[in-house]
Amino acid sequence: NAGVTQTPKFRVLKTGQSMTLLCAQDMNHEYMYWYRQDPGMGLRLIHYSVGEGTTAKGEVPDGYNVSRLKKQNFLLGLESAAPSQTSVYFCASTYRPIGTQYFGPGTRLLVL
């Protein structure tokens, strides 16, 4: 039981490049989330999904897109990376919304 995993662990992009971050969970959770964490700050919600085939915007969705084609996977895309998107990205999942959220190890992204 791996829990929540994230791929890649670290990535460097140039401004304007695109990339996709993958989050996978093996706990059969319905709800999945993408957060970003900037230095000295708490986490902020980017997008979330309440089930396979659904996505919704969180607090800071601009510049990101997401997809949940399979229940176990939640993808976060950056179509045209900007330096302001340099951050650590965390994925989380939970079986029910009012309950414990389980976090992945994070993806450190540097946009030059």
Added chain:
Amino acid sequence: GIQVEQSPPDLILQEGANSTLRCNFSDSVNNLQWFHQNPWGQLINLFYIPSGTKQNGRLSATTVATERYSLLYISSSQTTDSGVYFCAVERYGGTSYGKLTFGQGTILTVHP
């Protein structure tokens, strides 16, 4: 949106000391969680505690929902307790989606 304030922002302890971390929130909540982020960046859920008191080993938490605050107690602190402690909440109202709003965190350093 809901505001979450944590205090103190920084805390330095000697091993064996006790401490209390506080989380104030500006609106009614139906979801409150405490997390520990270790020095390697991993986020671990400590408690799901929208109301009442829970204990887990040397850690305990109390949420007084009517007064909009939660406390995290750490007793007999150890160096492995070092890291950042986050409080995260979801505002009460209608359908819950697990959309957590995080505080800024309390940075705890425990010296041997």
